[in-house]
Amino acid sequence: MKSVVDLQMVSHQFGKKIVLSNITLSINKGEIFGLLGPSGSGKTTVVKLITGLLKPSDGSVYINGEKMPSLAQMKRYGFMAQSDALYLELTGKENLDFFASIYRLNKQEKKQRIRKVMEMVDLTDHIDQIVETYSGGMKRRLSLAAALLHDPELIILDEPTVGIDPVLRKSIWDELRQLKDKGVTIILTTHVMDEAEKCDRLAMLREGQVIAMNTPEKLKSDCHATTIEDVFLHYGGAAQ
Amino acid sequence: MNTWTITRRIFTQFRRDKRSMALMILAPIFVFTLMWLVLDSDENTLEIATIGVPSSFTEHLSAEEDVNVTSLSEAEAKEEIAEATIDAFILWKDGQPAVTIEGSDPNITSSIKDLLQNANREVSSDPFEVYFWHGSDDLELFDYIGPVLIGFFVFFFVFIVGGVSFLRERTQGTLERILSTPLKRSELVFGYLLGFGLFTILQSFLIAAYSIYVLDVYMEGYFLYVLLVTFLLALTALCLGTLLSAFAKNEFQMIQFIPLVIVPQVFFSGLFPIEGMAYWLQAIGKVMPLTYGAEALRGIMLRSEGFADFQSPLYILLGFIILFTVLNIFALKRHRSL
Numbered sequence: 001m002k003s004v005v006d007l008q009m010v011s012h013q014f015g016k017k018i019v020l021s022n023i024t025l026s027i028n029k030g031e032i033f034g035l036l037g038p039s040g041s042g043k044t045t046v047v048k049l050i051t052g053l054l055k056p057s058d059g060s061v062y063i064n065g066e067k068m069p070s071l072a073q074m075k076r077y078g079f080m081a082q083s084d085a086l087y088l089e090l091t092g093k094e095n096l097d098f099f100a101s102i103y104r105l106n107k108q109e110k111k112q113r114i115r116k117v118m119e120m121v122d123l124t125d126h127i128d129q130i131v132e133t134y135s136g137g138m139k140r141r142l143s144l145a146a147a148l149l150h151d152p153e154l155i156i157l158d159e160p161t162v163g164i165d166p167v168l169r170k171s172i173w174d175e176l177r178q179l180k181d182k183g184v185t186i187i188l189t190t191h192v193m194d195e196a197e198k199c200d201r202l203a204m205l206r207e208g209q210v211i212a213m214n215t216p217e218k219l220k221s222d223c224h225a226t227t228i229e230d231v232f233l234h235y236g237g238a239a240q
Numbered sequence: 241m242n243t244w245t246i247t248r249r250i251f252t253q254f255r256r257d258k259r260s261m262a263l264m265i266l267a268p269i270f271v272f273t274l275m276w277l278v279l280d281s282d283e284n285t286l287e288i289a290t291i292g293v294p295s296s297f298t299e300h301l302s303a304e305e306d307v308n309v310t311s312l313s314e315a316e317a318k319e320e321i322a323e324a325t326i327d328a329f330i331l332w333k334d335g336q337p338a339v340t341i342e343g344s345d346p347n348i349t350s351s352i353k354d355l356l357q358n359a360n361r362e363v364s365s366d367p368f369e370v371y372f373w374h375g376s377d378d379l380e381l382f383d384y385i386g387p388v389l390i391g392f393f394v395f396f397f398v399f400i401v402g403g404v405s406f407l408r409e410r411t412q413g414t415l416e417r418i419l420s421t422p423l424k425r426s427e428l429v430f431g432y433l434l435g436f437g438l439f440t441i442l443q444s445f446l447i448a449a450y451s452i453y454v455l456d457v458y459m460e461g462y463f464l465y466v467l468l469v470t471f472l473l474a475l476t477a478l479c480l481g482t483l484l485s486a487f488a489k490n491e492f493q494m495i496q497f498i499p500l501v502i503v504p505q506v507f508f509s510g511l512f513p514i515e516g517m518a519y520w521l522q523a524i525g526k527v528m529p530l531t532y533g534a535e536a537l538r539g540i541m542l543r544s545e546g547f548a549d550f551q552s553p554l555y556i557l558l559g560f561i562i563l564f565t566v567l568n569i570f571a572l573k574r575h576r577s578l
Contacts, residue, residue, distance in 0.1 A: 051420045069578040079420040083413030089256040101245040
């Protein structure tokens with residue numbers, strides 16, 4: 001299988017504090033790859049390293065074989081940050097229009113894609129509303145829409161479903177699966193165990209180290225656990 | 241052009257955030273008007289008592305503007321001056337005037353000295369004919385500091401609004417978000433420069449036009465030159481504000497730069513005379529952008545300087561703009577090394 005993202009012996013530290021140590025993983029084309037771990041385990045740092053916002057202190061990160069950071073590769077992924085990262089004074093549409101312009105979508109594409117992604121996240125009725133008046137969940141969905149806007153082949157989502165109601169969460173997952181079927185690679189972080197189960201493959205992160213990595217089923221059967229939480233306890237306990 | 245995309249977004253944000261726009265245009269005009277009301281008001285009437293002064297001299301005194309002369313006895317005069325109801329009394333002794341001034345207000349003291357000199361000259365001999373190379377007889381204090389104030393207010397408000405806007409890009413997470421796109425760091429900085437730059441042209445125009453044509457601040461030179469200098473000063477403030485915002489964690493820390501960066505410039509930019517200061521102290525003013533803006537503005541407005549005369553401070557301002565912009569593009573490396 002062709003790998004899209006490769007991390008090789010990646011370590012990262014902020015000042016003297018080591019946040020990631022020696023992470024090697026590769027993410028294949030067309031899979032939904034989950035990074036699972038409690039807050040402070042280094043999930044967001046991994047995401048920032050993949051997006052090229054951070055340069056690893058040690059080791060290297062590649063997207064499509066090109067070493068990050070690279071402006072050419074930045075065009076090819078869509079990123080949804082942990083904070084909503086929206087311009088509150090602007091309407092939903094103006095926010096998307098701004099991001100679409102940065103990705104150099106032409107007028108026709110812009111119109112079409114904005115309509116499409118707003119339908120995906122069910123915000124069509126609120127498209128001309130100022131984002132300041134959005135609820136937390138609506139902002140989260142608009143952020144997601146912005147990440148999907150330029151129809152990227154790789155989508156990186158940092159805690160995408162926080163604050164989103166179960167019905168909508170399900171529909172977002174359905175959308176992600178549809179994208180996956182079209183060959184889009186999806187990386188997402190989560191601290192919700194049952195959400196992790198929906199991923200094709202999982203990397204469990206604890207204190208900056210990958211403690212286990214496999215498909216959810218395999219992870220469970222390997223240590224005779226019934227839930228992902230048990231798996232985490234199993235490996236997390238063993239690491240101590 | 242991604243630069244233009246950023247610029248367009250800033251415009252939309254301005255349109256929505258009317259309050260910030262008002263801060264940049266109406267606040268300077270408001271404060272400027274207040275200062276004008278305080279500094280440009282007519283001077284107090286001087287209360288002067290005379291004791292045994294010949295009427296020829298008294299007539300000359302009374303002929304001056306804003307002077308009220310009363311004849312008192314020495315005891316009365318001393319009592320009134322102690323209560324500060326009169327500003328000075330003149331006692332005629334052996335054919336010579338002896339003046340006692342109340343003396344607690346230096347402005348009144350110097351007015352009285354001027355007044356007496358004038359009166360004395362007219363009595364004794366032919367008065368000098370006085371001509372003005374620049375300015376005129378009725379140039380007020382406000383006319384002298386007005387040019388500096390125009391520069392200062394533009395600088396101050398652009399610094400605050402520009403700095404905080406750029407900082408908010410970081411605190412609300414959008415900086416990280418747009419740096420995870422193919423946007424170049426320079427495009428972001430230039431987008432801000434262009435967006436705010438176009439806006440500050442409008443701001444500079446309104447503030448300069450208001451002070452010159454409405455408040456009637458003394459103005460000898462070309463309005464367009466005033467606009468040019470004010471605009472460059474605004475751009476300098478914008479670059480400096482956005483650059484310094486990189487060193488602030490939040491809006492509160494941004495405000496903390498005011499006493500450090502803005503207030504010292506007021507003291508060294510020529511609002512107060514610094515010629516008498518030690519050389520190294522004067523040198524402090526040389527690293528401050530406002531000094532050059534104020535110098536050029538004063539040249540244009542008070543001395544009707546042409547482009548050739550005020551161009552060197554302009555080049556220095558341009559130098560500041562380039563320096564701060566480059567530093568800013570470099571400072572953004574902290575958020576994305578590329």
